Amino acid sequence: MSQLPEIAQALYRPLYAQVREALVRRLIDGTWGPGAALPSEIQIAAELGVSQGTVRKALDEMVADRLVVRRQGRGTFVAEHDANRALFHFFRITADDGVKQLPDSAVISVKSVPADKGSAALFSLVEGAELIDITRVRLLGAAPIISEHISLPADAFPGFDPAEPLPNNLYAFYETRFQITVTRAEESLKAVAAGPVEAQQLGVAQGHPLLAIDRRAYTLDGRLVEARLSLCRTETHHYANVLG
Amino acid sequence: MSQLPEIAQALYRPLYAQVREALVRRLIDGTWGPGAALPSEIQIAAELGVSQGTVRKALDEMVADRLVVRRQGRGTFVAEHDANRALFHFFRITADDGVKQLPDSAVISVKSVPADKGSAALFSLVEGAELIDITRVRLLGAAPIISEHISLPADAFPGFDPAEPLPNNLYAFYETRFQITVTRAEESLKAVAAGPVEAQQLGVAQGHPLLAIDRRAYTLDGRLVEARLSLCRTETHHYANVLG
DNA sequence: AAGTGGTCTAGACCACGGT
DNA sequence: CCGTGGTCTAGACCACTTA
CATH class of the missing domain: 3.40.1410.10 (Chorismate lyase-like)
Structure with missing residues (x-):
C-alpha cells in the first residue's frame, strides 16, 4: 500500500483503513457483485502487500457494517438483500x-x-x-x-x-x-x-x-x-x- | 484461564470471550465502578495468563457495547452516564x-x-x-x-x-x-x-x-x-x- | 521519559465445509 | 484432504498523554 512516511505524517490513516477503502471501492464499482465471493484473506494480503491480520481487521469492520458476510470454511461474500x-x-x-x-x-x-x-x-x-x-x-x-x-x-x-x-x-x-x-x-x-x-x-x-x-x-x-x-x-x- | 481441553470440546468458548466474561463480572460486582480506570492491557493479560492481543479483542468488544471507553495514552475506563x-x-x-x-x-x-x-x-x-x-x-x-x-x-x-x-x-x-x-x-x-x-x-x-x-x-x-x-x-x- | 492504547507483522494452530 | 475463516501468541513499533 502507498505508505510513504512523509504523507503518513500529514494525513495519517491506518493501513487497515486503506485496505478497507480499496475493498469498498471494488464493491462500489461492481467488481464484486452481491453474493459474489471475495478472494481469501491470504490472496488479498498478498495482492495489497500487507499482512493477513491487517486484511482481517478491514474485513471485520466491513462485517460490522454488513457490507460482507463471512462463513467459516466457505469464504467471504458480498452481502445480499435476502x-x-x-x-x-x-x-x-x-x-x-x-x-x-x-x-x-x-x-x-x-x-x-x-x-x-x-x-x-x-x-x-x-x-x-x-x-x-x-x-x-x-x-x-x-x-x-x-x-x-x-x-x-x-x-x-x-x-x-x-x-x-x-x-x-x-x-x-x-x-x-x-x-x-x-x-x-x-x-x-x-x-x-x-x-x-x-x-x-x-x-x-x-x-x-x-x-x-x-x-x-x-x-x-x-x-x-x-x-x-x-x-x-x-x-x-x-x-x-x-x-x- | 480455565482451558481444560476436555471441556473445551464440549462447550467451546474462545479465550477472548472468557476474558470478556471475567472483566464483565468485575463490572457487575462493582470492583470497577463507573469512571474507574481498568488495569492496562499488559496487566490484565499477565493476571489472566493470556496474551495482550486476546485481552485487546475482549476490550474491543466491550467498547462496541459501550461498557468501557478507551483513550490512547490514558487508559481504559468504565463507561459513565454523562x-x-x-x-x-x-x-x-x-x-x-x-x-x-x-x-x-x-x-x-x-x-x-x-x-x-x-x-x-x-x-x-x-x-x-x-x-x-x-x-x-x-x-x-x-x-x-x-x-x-x-x-x-x-x-x-x-x-x-x-x-x-x-x-x-x-x-x-x-x-x-x-x-x-x-x-x-x-x-x-x-x-x-x-x-x-x-x-x-x-x-x-x-x-x-x-x-x-x-x-x-x-x-x-x-x-x-x-x-x-x-x-x-x-x-x-x-x-x-x-x-x- | 515513561506508560498507555493503537497498529502491524509473522507464524502456529483450531474449527468448519466441501472434495 | 485441502482451503477457508477464527483464534492465539509474541514482539516490534507508532501515537498520544502525563509527568
Whole structure:
C-alpha cells in the first residue's frame, strides 16, 4: 500500500483503513457483485502487500457494517438483500405479541411524475426531473396496516417500466434489476392524524393516530436512491428499537 | 484461564470471550465502578495468563457495547452516564431542523405505589410490592413536548425518598446514587390519541396524535430497573433512527 | 521519559465445509 | 484432504498523554 512516511505524517490513516477503502471501492464499482465471493484473506494480503491480520481487521469492520458476510470454511461474500436482511435490518414493525413477519404488498399505483421543488432538492435534481412514484398498501393476513408512498429518482433506475410487476422486497429488486444496493437508511418518526386517503386505505376514521415513518435510503457511495413515507396503524403492532 | 481441553470440546468458548466474561463480572460486582480506570492491557493479560492481543479483542468488544471507553495514552475506563451518553445514546428526539438538545424536566409527582398485577409481572415482583412512580413533563424552552411516566422497583433503589429533588439525567442519578447502571433499553413506539391528562400537560386537544414511546431499561446483568412511557408531541420534533 | 492504547507483522494452530 | 475463516501468541513499533 502507498505508505510513504512523509504523507503518513500529514494525513495519517491506518493501513487497515486503506485496505478497507480499496475493498469498498471494488464493491462500489461492481467488481464484486452481491453474493459474489471475495478472494481469501491470504490472496488479498498478498495482492495489497500487507499482512493477513491487517486484511482481517478491514474485513471485520466491513462485517460490522454488513457490507460482507463471512462463513467459516466457505469464504467471504458480498452481502445480499435476502428475506432475512429485509426482516431484521430494514423492517422494524413487530406485532405486540412479539411475532415478526413481513407484510404482503398490494400495489395501488406506479407512475412517472415530474419532481416538484422539494423532491428535486432532496434528490439533488432539477425541478421537473423524472421521479417514479409508487403507492402501495401492506397487509398482514387481510388486515391493512401500512399505507406506503415511495419516490425514486428515475435516472438511477434506467429502463424502469411502471407497468412491470413489483415484488414485496423492493431492495432485493433494486439490487438485482438495477445494481443498486441500499446499505443504510435514516428514519424519522412522527405521530400524525389519518387523512381521507389513508383512512380509506387502512379502514380507520379520519383523524385516527398513525405512525408516520419517513425513510431516506442510501447506497454505499452515499447517493440517496429512495424516499419513503409509511403510515402505520399501531393498534396491534409497534415499531421496535434497541438503545445501547 | 480455565482451558481444560476436555471441556473445551464440549462447550467451546474462545479465550477472548472468557476474558470478556471475567472483566464483565468485575463490572457487575462493582470492583470497577463507573469512571474507574481498568488495569492496562499488559496487566490484565499477565493476571489472566493470556496474551495482550486476546485481552485487546475482549476490550474491543466491550467498547462496541459501550461498557468501557478507551483513550490512547490514558487508559481504559468504565463507561459513565454523562450528558453525551444521555443525548446521543438514550434520547432519540430531534428538532426537525436537525438541532438536538436535551429538554428540561418539570417533575409533577413522585409517589410510592403498590404494584398492580401487570407491573408486578413486568418487574418479577409479587402483587402489591412497592414501586416508585414518577410523572414529569419535559420542555424545550417554555414549550412542553413530552409527558413522561416512570416506574421503578423500589427494592432496587434502597433509601429512595420521594421528596428528594430529581435531576434531569435520571440514568446518571441511578448510577451515582444507587450504583445502578443502565446499559441497554428496548423501546416500542406507537401513535396514540392524547387523553385528557396529556392534552392538558402538553397544551393540545384531546385526541391529538402523540408518539408513545414505551421503554424498558436493563442493567448489565439483565435486570429490568425502569419502565417508562413517554408521550411526545411531534409537530416540530421527530424520533430519529438509523438502519444499517 | 515513561506508560498507555493503537497498529502491524509473522507464524502456529483450531474449527468448519466441501472434495 | 485441502482451503477457508477464527483464534492465539509474541514482539516490534507508532501515537498520544502525563509527568
